[in-house]
Amino acid sequence: MDKPKIYVIHENDAWVAPLRDAFAALNLPYEEWFLSEGTLDLAEEPPRGVFYNRMSASSHTRGHRYAAELTGGVLSWLERHGRRVVNNGRALQLEVSKVAQYSALAGYGIRTPRTIAAVGRESIVAAARKMSVPFITKHNRAGKGLGVKLFQSVDALEEHVVSAAFEDSVDGITLIQEYIRAPEPFITRVEFVGGKYLYAVRVDTTLGFELCPADVCQVGDAFCPAGEWESAAAAPRFRIVRGFAHPIIERYRHFLAANGIGIAGIEFIADARGEIYTYDVNTNTNYNAAAEAEAGLYGIRAIAAYLGGELSKLEHTGVRARAA
Numbered sequence: 107m108d109k110p111k112i113y114v115i116h117e118n119d120a121w122v123a124p125l126r127d128a129f130a131a132l133n134l135p136y137e138e139w140f141l142s143e144g145t146l147d148l149a150e151e152p153p154r155g156v157f158y159n160r161m162s163a164s165s166h167t168r169g170h171r172y173a174a175e176l177t178g179g180v181l182s183w184l185e186r187h188g189r190r191v192v193n194n195g196r197a198l199q200l201e202v203s204k205v206a207q208y209s210a211l212a213g214y215g216i217r218t219p220r221t222i223a224a225v226g227r228e229s230i231v232a233a234a235r236k237m238s239v240p241f242i243t244k245h246n247r248a249g250k251g252l253g254v255k256l257f258q259s260v261d262a263l264e265e266h267v268v269s270a271a272f273e274d275s276v277d278g279i280t281l282i283q284e285y286i287r288a289p290e291p292f293i294t295r296v297e298f299v300g301g302k303y304l305y306a307v308r309v310d311t312t313l314g315f316e317l318c319p320a321d322v323c324q325v326g327d328a329f330c331p332a333g334e335w336e337s338a339a340a341a342p343r344f345r346i347v348r349g350f351a352h353p354i355i356e357r358y359r360h361f362l363a364a365n366g367i368g369i370a371g372i373e374f375i376a377d378a379r380g381e382i383y384t385y386d387v388n389t390n391t392n393y394n395a396a397a398e399a400e401a402g403l404y405g406i407r408a409i410a411a412y413l414g415g416e417l418s419k420l421e422h423t424g425v426r427a428r429a430a
């Protein structure tokens with residue numbers, strides 16, 4: 107039988123490149139499963155190893171319309187064979203649905219912004235009538251700020267949904283959500299690796315709603331008007347917060363453990379009273395190189411080390427089983 111390896115399930119080479127270097131540095135055996143299209147033969151047995159699922163909710167925007175669906179099938183097959191999966195099928199369900207995320211978060215005492223899910227243009231407008239202004243819309247399955255728009259009135263939304271500019275979520279579900287006004291323009295993203303808190307990073311939101319921390323995403327950012335960019339360039343967009351200690355970390359930890367999520371970045375906004383609203387769970391998380399270098403903390407290295415540890419646990423269990 108093949109020696110067990112780490113398997114990385116994904117659909118975006120650019121985001122996996124730093125992970126390859128981290129695996130190489132630790133001399134870890136790995137293989138990539140690029141799941142955009144392909145076959146899954148249920149009669150086959152999966153290889154032995156640790157499977158790290160980093161399928162992204164925004165995969166359809168890279169031409170991989172059914173990557174998440176295919177991954178869902180693959181994960182259920184792996185789990186049925188008892189394979190160790192980091193970010194399992196349940197994690198994927200949450201990745202591709204903010205409604206599912208918010209419902210799950212509520213079970214752990216984690217506050218989310220008031221949200222109404224709506225299918226169909228009339229329902230979207232009807233939902234907005236129940237919301238106070240201002241409110242935002244967003245796609246239920248998104249991942250890079252898809253469909254995030256701020257509205258000051260129901261009339262403005264009504265105009266928008268019948269216009270050519272309206273874009274439906276790939277799953278047909280639009281969320282109408284309470285707008286949380288931050289006293290200063292930043293959100294906080296809390297990173298976890300191996301279920302453990304790694305760090306919190308502040309992300310400047312002056313430039314807009316598309317906030318992927320990966321370097322590749324900052325080139326040609328749709329929300330990057332050159333004029334504004336110059337003033338923002340003075341301060342880095344991402345900054346790791348030193349000494350972030352908040353009771354929310356413990357609640358996040360429980361939520362992640364109960365939902366098959368080992369690696370994730372969870373985003374929140376604090377309002378003027380300091381009330382924390384959690385609005386996005388990213389089971390496919392990327393790290394900002396400049397912010398990490400400044401703080402001397404490295405997410406990708408932590409992931410590689412964690413997966414390496416899981417792999418050696420597996421090898422030891424194998425040895426014990428053979429000995430028995």
Ligand SMILES: Nc1ncnc2c1ncn2[C@@H]1O[C@H](COP(=O)(O)OP(=O)(O)O)[C@@H](O)[C@H]1O
Nearest residue numbers: 219248249250251252254284285286315385386
């Ligand atoms: N309820 C909200 N109030 C204010 N700003 C929000 C709210 N929800 C999202 N945003 C802003 O929009 C960005 C993208 O929204 P998010 O829910 O994270 O979608 P995605 O999954 O596409 O990243 C957030 O990082 C934040 O800056």
Ligand SMILES: [Mg+2]
Nearest residue numbers: 249251373386
């Ligand atoms: Mg987000």
